[in-house]
Each structure stands twice: as structure tokens, then as C-alpha cells.
Amino acid sequence: MSVLGFALLAALVLAGALVVVLSENVVHAAVALAFTFFFVAGLYVLLGSPMLAVIQFAVNAAAIPILTIFIIMTTQSRRVRPASGAFYLIATVLAGAFLFGLWGFLGAPQTAFRAVSPEGLGARLLSVTLLPFEVASVLLLLAMVGAIVLARRLEK
Amino acid sequence: MITLGHFLALSAVLFAIGLFGVLTRRNLIAVLMSVEILLNAAALAFAAAAAYKDPVFFAGQLFALFIIVVAAAELSIGFAILLLVSRHSGSVSTDVVEEMRG
Incomplete structure (x- = not known):
């Protein structure tokens, strides 16, 4: 498994997720959601489980964003009002605390993965x-x- | 070499981004999309743990499959409720969902 491929896919996944979370236009967020899930399917391919990648692509990267865009058009709510600054502060602190608490579990031993x-x-x-x-x-x-x-x- | 730690770190960051979205979004559609990111981060962690640690049963990958199924069911019901909310109050902002009675 190539380090470069993983780094590229990880960067694309995180960038897509950030667009989903921060974009003020919900249609842009839905398209970014499709790309995020598509790159997660790429990560499943890297992980050696093509079955999971195909299901991820068919359900999460294709069906769900289309349904989302359909609902956005039906409810006519393309633009969103951004939350207040206090909300952003609280959410950043909570997400950061979550990451910090989880970081201790990441020292996994070095083993190779097995294709499924x-x-x-x-x-x-x-x-x-x-x-x-x-x-x-x-x-x-x-x-x-x-x-x-x-x-x-x-x-x- | 990519280790399990790399995958777990990526899914942790993805989960934190989704959590941020759930907490800050005021459009219910955007909240549901952030929940989808949360579920996908969990599925990725399960699948990676299975590929590295469980070469016999792949239990984590089966978990990931069921997470995808449950996410699809949750999303369809969520969107149906959202459609009702939008019909009832003309908007899908979190501000309008203040009472349970229709």
C-alpha cells in the first residue's frame, strides 16, 4: 500500500468534509459530500476490501447525495444562515477535546493489513x-x- | 508503511469535522449530512481495524456494511420528517423545530 496514495486520499477526504461542514451553499455541501464518500471508497480499495468500496460507492457516494440534492430542491433551502461566533467557538473546543482524548489510543502496533x-x-x-x-x-x-x-x- | 494508527487518526479527524458540523449547522439538511460524515468515520475505523487485526472473521467489515445500511435507513426517514417540517413551517432551520406537536 503506497504512502503517497493514502496521503492524497486522506487529504481529499478531509478537504471534502471541511467543505461539507463549512460551505454556505447546501448544494455545494451535497456535491462535496459525494466527493468525500467517493474518496473514502478509494481508501477501502487501498485497504484491500473491494466489496466494501463498491457498496460505499453505490450507496453513499451516489444515492445519498442525489437524494440530498433532491430534498434541497424540494424544500427550497439552498442558502444557510451561518451560526453565531459563540457556536463556532464551542463546537471547535468540543471537537478539539474529542480529538485530544482520542489521541492516546492511536499508538497501534505495526502489523500488515490483510486483503478481504x-x-x-x-x-x-x-x-x-x-x-x-x-x-x-x-x-x-x-x-x-x-x-x-x-x-x-x-x-x- | 501505512499502519492501523494512520487509518484511526484519519477517521478520528473525520469524526471531529462531522461533530463540528452537527454542532454549528442550522440547516437540518446540513445537520443530516454532517451525521453521515460521522457514520462514515466510524465505518472507516471499523473496516481498518478488521483488515489489520481480524484476518479470520472480518467482523469490523461486516459492522461497516451494517453501518451503511442503517445510515441509508436513517437518512430516508430523516428526510421524510424534514419534508413534513418544511411543509408545516415553511423552513428547514433548526429554529423552527421547537415543539413536538404537529
Whole structure:
């Protein structure tokens, strides 16, 4: 795994995430979200798990930003009012404290990663985690029906 | 050589950025997008830990898959509720969501 590729992908992911968080135009933020998730899929490829990369690309980098842009257009809320300075200060302090607290856990020992084949992942998915897999499919069905019921226009 | 620490550091920074977004955004759509960043940071940490530490069961990668599924479900319901809020009060700012009764 090349250090240069990781550094490039990491920089692009962080830049995209910063645009998502800071942009005043929500459409720009949604497009940046698509790029961020696309580069996270690239990180999964670097990590040797192409299955996860494909799913990340199809669901998070393609479907979710399109849905987001669709909702932005429907609700006509392209521009956002920025929060007050106190909010930014509090949020920066909290996020910084979170990072500082987590930094102690990062001294992981040096081991090599192992590629995860799609066949292996699929076999595990349908044997070890068969019950969660079925529950997830029911959850997706429930979410779909729930979204339709919630967003439906009531006839008066 | 890239170690597990690099991936965990990247996902920690990504999580902190998402946390900042959740705390500062006033548009509910932008808040949901920041939550998506949070969930992706967690999924990345799980997947990296599985690739480095768990060569037999890849449990973390399965976790990452389920995180993606749950995030999609959460987002669809969240957007449906947001559509209701926008229809009810004409705006999707956090300022208008002050009461639970419709």
C-alpha cells in the first residue's frame, strides 16, 4: 500500500468534509459530500476490501447525495444562515477535546493489513451474521414504507 | 508503511469535522449530512481495524456494511420528517423545530 496514495486520499477526504461542514451553499455541501464518500471508497480499495468500496460507492457516494440534492430542491433551502461566533467557538473546543482524548489510543502496533476478498465477506455475511442480515433487510423495508407514509400528502 | 494508527487518526479527524458540523449547522439538511460524515468515520475505523487485526472473521467489515445500511435507513426517514417540517413551517432551520406537536 503506497504512502503517497493514502496521503492524497486522506487529504481529499478531509478537504471534502471541511467543505461539507463549512460551505454556505447546501448544494455545494451535497456535491462535496459525494466527493468525500467517493474518496473514502478509494481508501477501502487501498485497504484491500473491494466489496466494501463498491457498496460505499453505490450507496453513499451516489444515492445519498442525489437524494440530498433532491430534498434541497424540494424544500427550497439552498442558502444557510451561518451560526453565531459563540457556536463556532464551542463546537471547535468540543471537537478539539474529542480529538485530544482520542489521541492516546492511536499508538497501534505495526502489523500488515490483510486483503478481504468479496467471497470471504459474502460467506461470513450469510453464515456468521445471517440474523442481522435479515433484520437489516426488514429495517430497510420499514424505512421505505415509513418514509412513504410520512411524506405522503394527506387528502383533506 | 501505512499502519492501523494512520487509518484511526484519519477517521478520528473525520469524526471531529462531522461533530463540528452537527454542532454549528442550522440547516437540518446540513445537520443530516454532517451525521453521515460521522457514520462514515466510524465505518472507516471499523473496516481498518478488521483488515489489520481480524484476518479470520472480518467482523469490523461486516459492522461497516451494517453501518451503511442503517445510515441509508436513517437518512430516508430523516428526510421524510424534514419534508413534513418544511411543509408545516415553511423552513428547514433548526429554529423552527421547537415543539413536538404537529
